[in-house]
Amino acid sequence: MSKKVRVRFAPSPTGGLHLGGVRTVLFNYLFAKQQGGDFIVRIEDTDQKRFVAGAEAYIFNCLQWCGLTPDESVVQGGPYAPYRQSERKELYRQYAEQLIKDGHAYYAFDTPAEIEQMRELLKIKGSSSLQYDHAVRMNMNNSLRLLPEETQQLLQAGTPYVIRIKIKADEFINFTDLIRGDISFDTNVVDDKVLLKADGMPTYHLAVVVDDFLMKITHAFRGEEWLPSAPVHILLWQYLFGLNHMPQWAHLPLILKPDGNGKLSKRDGDRLGFPVYAMDWSDPVTHEVSKGFKELGFLPEAFINLLAALGWNDGTEQEIFSMEELIDKFSIEKVHKGGAKFDFEKAKWFNHEWIKKLEVDQYAARVKIIFESNGITISDDNYLKRVMELVKERCTLLPDFFTQGSFFFMAPVSVDTAAIAPKWDEKKNMFFMELIKAWQLSTLWNATDLELSFKELAAANQLKTGELMLPLRIMLVGGKFGPGVFEIADAIGKEATIKRIEHTLSLLQ
Numbered sequence: 001m002s003k004k005v006r007v008r009f010a011p012s013p014t015g016g017l018h019l020g021g022v023r024t025v026l027f028n029y030l031f032a033k034q035q036g037g038d039f040i041v042r043i044e045d046t047d048q049k050r051f052v053a054g055a056e057a058y059i060f061n062c063l064q065w066c067g068l069t070p071d072e073s074v075v076q077g078g079p080y081a082p083y084r085q086s087e088r089k090e091l092y093r094q095y096a097e098q099l100i101k102d103g104h105a106y107y108a109f110d111t112p113a114e115i116e117q118m119r120e121l122l123k124i125k126g127s128s129s130l131q132y133d134h135a136v137r138m139n140m141n142n143s144l145r146l147l148p149e150e151t152q153q154l155l156q157a158g159t160p161y162v163i164r165i166k167i168k169a170d171e172f173i174n175f176t177d178l179i180r181g182d183i184s185f186d187t188n189v190v191d192d193k194v195l196l197k198a199d200g201m202p203t204y205h206l207a208v209v210v211d212d213f214l215m216k217i218t219h220a221f222r223g224e225e226w227l228p229s230a231p232v233h234i235l236l237w238q239y240l241f242g243l244n245h246m247p248q249w250a251h252l253p254l255i256l257k258p259d260g261n262g263k264l265s266k267r268d269g270d271r272l273g274f275p276v277y278a279m280d281w282s283d284p285v286t287h288e289v290s291k292g293f294k295e296l297g298f299l300p301e302a303f304i305n306l307l308a309a310l311g312w313n314d315g316t317e318q319e320i321f322s323m324e325e326l327i328d329k330f331s332i333e334k335v336h337k338g339g340a341k342f343d344f345e346k347a348k349w350f351n352h353e354w355i356k357k358l359e360v361d362q363y364a365a366r367v368k369i370i371f372e373s374n375g376i377t378i379s380d381d382n383y384l385k386r387v388m389e390l391v392k393e394r395c396t397l398l399p400d401f402f403t404q405g406s407f408f409f410m411a412p413v414s415v416d417t418a419a420i421a422p423k424w425d426e427k428k429n430m431f432f433m434e435l436i437k438a439w440q441l442s443t444l445w446n447a448t449d450l451e452l453s454f455k456e457l458a459a460a461n462q463l464k465t466g467e468l469m470l471p472l473r474i475m476l477v478g479g480k481f482g483p484g485v486f487e488i489a490d491a492i493g494k495e496a497t498i499k500r501i502e503h504t505l506s507l508l509q
């Protein structure tokens, strides 16, 4: 019987959640759900120096917004709790000590100054590598070079130390990546990474392997930036638990700057005017706020869809995928090896498509908040939804509903009479005066009948409807935009329609 699929997203709570991070979550989630497996979120907070208050709660808020609910996590709990590594601190030391016993790790007592000195020496010698590795370790202050009694003495005296992995020279570490195929690393370029720090905390390398084992992780999908760490992790698996327990790896392609020149960073977003975080992130120290996709007016469905498209497609022309379809069609083998360029225009296209595709009910609450934050109180939700239906074709981001639809709720702040004036004459003025009278008496207030009466009156006055429609639109809307003009009149009602026509006529006098 094959093992139950268990995947994990293992963020370090160090700041805003980059879209690359959410895509890692998404690919893990899709795979788990497709395989009937579990999706675990484990907080990797062993690096106290990089810890940022609020980042953990923020990550869970982002996941909630995206609809990527973990099966096990700090929030949901689960059989392998705690899911926060700082709370598992005591657990890792025994593995580091086991490695020492087995000859795969050692105590290192070097002070930062001594390490710096070693690097200076390597520089003088013209060495291409400045690492703590097989080439230098026998000159350093560690348990490999010291006599056992000396090591014991230092330990008993409470001398600060770290535990380092002992990477053997001249070997190759091979593994198969589900996206990249067979990969081989030369151990000569891998340094003796610290596994346990002087403060007793494990480093990421030790903690990730121990926890993936204890939490029975079967597949580890993570960003390509972790590929250089893979040889250390594979050796730890081999030394501690045996390679047959190791998860299958997949290193996801980077998300690149729009021009393809390197990894997309927050700075690129600032420079080019688009968000790179899922939701607004406010730095607790500088209070600088970085914009998020959510607050800019993206729908979670669109955000998920655009992330899935960054490095994956199902081999067909289809671009719009719902979460259900993604769960059905996703395959890790179809994820591309090469980086995926981020294109904000394309991202907005996805949002536009989803705005059109979804029932307005599904996002009316968010649009209502946007109207209210712009000073328009919505007392009738059904009216808001009717307006949303009328303008959704014209909206790319949710705030567009306000710019495209505010005139349904209040008279336009300004009316572009300059666009009417050049072709305005007494005949047209008369027409609109008559129109007011006709519409005042009208008992049939709907788009079809309004259009009919408008056209009849135009014909009776020997005027072309084409020449009258634009002025009417500008009267009702304020400018040259918006959905069908009779639909607008229908929606805003008789009183508002007539008032707006009268107002513009007075401006044109």
Ligand code: GLU
Pocket (backbone or CB within 6 Å): 009, 010, 011, 012, 044, 204, 208, 221, 222, 223, 226
């Ligand atoms: N803690 C790592 C991070 O911050 C996780 C890398 C991994 O998934 O192994 O992204």
